[in-house]
Amino acid sequence: MGGAAGAGHHDRRRRGVARRRPARPGARRGADPPRDRGHPRRGERGPAMTDAVHDRAAGRPFPELPDDEFSVLAEPGTVGAGLRRIRELCSETPGVSAKHVVAALHHHRPSLVPLLSRPTRWQLLPHVREGDSSVEAVIHREIRANRAALSLLQERVADLLHGDAPLTVLRLHDVLLWLSATLRLSHAVALGQAAVQPGSRPV
Numbered sequence: 001m002g003g004a005a006g007a008g009h010h011d012r013r014r015r016g017v018a019r020r021r022p023a024r025p026g027a028r029r030g031a032d033p034p035r036d037r038g039h040p041r042r043g044e045r046g047p048a049m050t051d052a053v054h055d056r057a058a059g060r061p062f063p064e065l066p067d068d069e070f071s072v073l074a075e076p077g078t079v080g081a082g083l084r085r086i087r088e089l090c091s092e093t094p095g096v097s098a099k100h101v102v103a104a105l106h107h108h109r110p111s112l113v114p115l116l117s118r119p120t121r122w123q124l125l126p127h128v129r130e131g132d133s134s135v136e137a138v139i140h141r142e143i144r145a146n147r148a149a150l151s152l153l154q155e156r157v158a159d160l161l162h163g164d165a166p167l168t169v170l171r172l173h174d175v176l177l178w179l180s181a182t183l184r185l186s187h188a189v190a191l192g193q194a195a196v197q198p199g200s201r202p203v
Contacts, residue, residue: 053082061111062170063143070137080133114139115174119181
């Protein structure tokens with residue numbers, strides 16, 4: 001009996017050992033499992049990050065923001081850093097399309113969030129300078145340098161829209177950039193000339 005009981009005791013111990021999972025090398029007992037790289041870090045949820053960008057802008061449209069908002073030297077917390085991180089978060093999250101997220105953000109805040117696509121990003125990348133937070137810095141420089149011409153274009157487009165919602169200067173830049181990146185600008189200019197000045201020839 002004693003031998004049988006002892007054998008049963010040892011058998012239960014062996015079964016208990018077999019059921020115990022081997023510990024990961026370097027893991028502490030009770031430690032949290034490793035975080036999935038595809039998940040955002042704590043506090044980096046999309047809506048919260050979007051609100052942070054909006055709060056940082058404090059009601060100012062994209063062209064009126066200071067240059068520091070698009071410089072890595074002023075990070076963290078800048079508008080440029082927030083827009084870049086939103087795009088990175090979309091790329092890191094499985095099943096999320098960055099271009100659709102950016103389009104939705106632009107729809108809600110057309111004066112603050114540029115509408116970027118793959119062709120327009122490629123068009124901007126060669127012009128990124130050292131210290132720029134991202135391609136948004138290039139957009140900001142181009143709008144500031146051509147603000148008078150874009151403002152005049154905004155007025156002309158508003159007249160053509162006949163009371164519809166006016167396009168922001170940022171949206172006009174997005175359109176011009178897309179036309180240029182997709183090699184449609186010359187054709188668009190020709191169509192515009194024909195509509196405004198019938199019989200005129202494209203320049």
